[in-house]
Amino acid sequence: MKTGLIDVGGGMRGIYAAGVLDGCMDRGITFDLGIGVSAGSANLASFMAGQRGRNYTFYTEYAMRRRYMSLGNCIRKRSYIDLDYVYGALSNSNGENPLDFPKIRDNAMEFIVVATDAETGRPHYFTKADMAQDDYAVFKASSAIPVVCRPYDAQGFPCYDGAISDPVPVRKALEWGCDRVILVLTKPEHVRRTSQKDDRLVPLLRRRHPAAAEGLHLRAERYNEGVEFAQALAKEGRALIVAPDDTCGVDTLTKKKDAMRALYEKGVRDAEKIERYLDSEQ
Numbered sequence: 001m002k003t004g005l006i007d008v009g010g011g012m013r014g015i016y017a018a019g020v021l022d023g024c025m026d027r028g029i030t031f032d033l034g035i036g037v038s039a040g041s042a043n044l045a046s047f048m049a050g051q052r053g054r055n056y057t058f059y060t061e062y063a064m065r066r067r068y069m070s071l072g073n074c075i076r077k078r079s080y081i082d083l084d085y086v087y088g089a090l091s092n093s094n095g096e097n098p099l100d101f102p103k104i105r106d107n108a109m110e111f112i113v114v115a116t117d118a119e120t121g122r123p124h125y126f127t128k129a130d131m132a133q134d135d136y137a138v139f140k141a142s143s144a145i146p147v148v149c150r151p152y153d154a155q156g157f158p159c160y161d162g163a164i165s166d167p168v169p170v171r172k173a174l175e176w177g178c179d180r181v182i183l184v185l186t187k188p189e190h191v192r193r194t195s196q197k198d199d200r201l202v203p204l205l206r207r208r209h210p211a212a213a214e215g216l217h218l219r220a221e222r223y224n225e226g227v228e229f230a231q232a233l234a235k236e237g238r239a240l241i242v243a244p245d246d247t248c249g250v251d252t253l254t255k256k257k258d259a260m261r262a263l264y265e266k267g268v269r270d271a272e273k274i275e276r277y278l279d280s281e282q
Helices: 011-027 039-048 054-060 071-076 083-089 101-106 137-142 170-175 196-206 210-235 257-280
Strands: 003-007 033-037 110-117 123-127 152-154 157-161 180-184 239-242
Touching: 003 011, 003 039, 003 170, 011 039, 011 054, 011 180, 011 257, 033 039, 033 170, 039 054, 039 101, 039 110, 039 137, 054 257, 083 137, 110 137, 110 210, 123 137, 137 152, 137 157, 170 180, 170 210, 180 210, 196 210, 210 239, 239 257
Parallel strands: 003 033, 003 180, 033 110, 180 239
Antiparallel strands: 110 123, 110 157, 152 157
């Protein structure tokens, strides 16, 4: 039975999913397929590399640095978040906290990273074949939040955050042959997205990338539909949704370390739900 795990990201709220994945490592839980969206792709990379606690360090230490995200980056890099710093100076083999790419490469788990083609607004699904040691462009592409970041080139075309085009890629997991899907959300399951915040950014994005702007406008609708589809699968026993009961005050770009630790610890505990689900479905 093929099992997939989806990490939908969510900016700094992604620390919850980082906790879930660390809890899975503690329990020796593995998956056949991982699909990461935005920050979820980085979470899964560390999970596949077996680097427990690495994601937590990024969220609670490196993200506090001005080089990671600051208004100064907007001037120097034209992006609030310096993705080259995150996936280069920090993550390269000679970086401060290297990603163990050989372990990712050799891990039997399949890996999909979701990004959005800035020109067409359509999702693009990168795989391990698109990654290489010290070449983590696909993670940068998947995490390039519209307006907050400039689009990032990967495989020859500009990309934005994967959450614009396929924020909850449950159907993609089924297309890849998964019999059951673990969906990790970073906000409570009952919370539905609204388009108000996104729509304020749409006019700014439409000037250069109208198709991506339309995707941003539709993101809330796509997110809600994806969660509802997963809930329908869960009723059939084909999916499990793991989500925090609250976000502890953590939002997309927060720097509240105490709140982030609390949300991370929720995730570590909630990994037990995955263990119970997998045991019951065997």
